[in-house]
Amino acid sequence: MNTIFAKKPIEKLVIILLSEVLLLLIISMILDYYRMKIDIQDVFIAFIAVTNFAISIYVIRWLLYNNILQKEMENQSKKNLILADAMNLIRAERHDHINHLQVLYGLIYDKQVSEAHEYLDNLNANYRFNTQLINIPHPTLRSLLQIKRSIAESKGIIFKLNVESQLDKFKMSQTAITSVFGNILDNAIEAVNNLGPEFLREIKFESGETQDSYFFVISDSGPAIENEILKNIFKEGFSTKGKNRGYGLFTVKKIINSYRGKIYHNGAGFNIVIPKD
Numbered sequence: 001m002n003t004i005f006a007k008k009p010i011e012k013l014v015i016i017l018l019s020e021v022l023l024l025l026i027i028s029m030i031l032d033y034y035r036m037k038i039d040i041q042d043v044f045i046a047f048i049a050v051t052n053f054a055i056s057i058y059v060i061r062w063l064l065y066n067n068i069l070q071k072e073m074e075n076q077s078k079k080n081l082i083l084a085d086a087m088n089l090i091r092a093e094r095h096d097h098i099n100h101l102q103v104l105y106g107l108i109y110d111k112q113v114s115e116a117h118e119y120l121d122n123l124n125a126n127y128r129f130n131t132q133l134i135n136i137p138h139p140t141l142r143s144l145l146q147i148k149r150s151i152a153e154s155k156g157i158i159f160k161l162n163v164e165s166q167l168d169k170f171k172m173s174q175t176a177i178t179s180v181f182g183n184i185l186d187n188a189i190e191a192v193n194n195l196g197p198e199f200l201r202e203i204k205f206e207s208g209e210t211q212d213s214y215f216f217v218i219s220d221s222g223p224a225i226e227n228e229i230l231k232n233i234f235k236e237g238f239s240t241k242g243k244n245r246g247y248g249l250f251t252v253k254k255i256i257n258s259y260r261g262k263i264y265h266n267g268a269g270f271n272i273v274i275p276k277d
Helices: 001-006 009-034 040-109 111-134 139-154 174-193 248-258
Strands: 158-163 202-211 213-220 262-265 269-275
Touching: 001 111, 009 269, 040 111, 111 139, 111 158, 111 269, 139 174, 174 213, 174 269, 248 262
Parallel strands: 158 202
Antiparallel strands: 202 213, 213 269, 262 269
């Protein structure tokens, strides 16, 4: 329990103050005893004080225990949700597994080797994406990435995912996650979608961590942004896409600043750094 008190400075201070009051009462009782001024009423008051002190300590420890228990239950509930999502994903893949085998068998039987190879590449990419997706503990971010990937693929854009962090201390709110990563991915999809079919049409979402922070790298194969435009991309209302635009990246930077984070352009997209504490 000492480690618990160390993590709860307010409760620790209360215990110290109660201990000081009890100590002062004991000292007063001792002084009265030596002055021959103590009687049965003083002894009873001292007994009540000691009893109250013991009860206060017990209540504080009980409250601390319940608080920690509640947090552990919340964490376990989140882990259960992640596990449930993973199981649903595995069931869906297992359900489709026979269909994929049948299609591959048909392509190979018809000697469509190049088509079978392409089918396997797409299938492998899908499995890799889902495997990476399971590593993300935030339902909002997982759902957002799934949706943006579906949109990208519907436009013939490859969406790659690389997750090298559990993001267990990533505290960004659900709405902030949607605003930040949704806006950046929308811009990436729009930039790549303007490319012709002869160009590489690809978006990458990567995450990792250092000792003190989490970092995200969202890059795309779209055309480079001119330096003059880069100087203004985070300004409110600035846009090269017409009127009533130019608020997405401004909002993104504002949210990231509220989490004491940083965002900057890396030449092919954006790097985002968010402190852990």
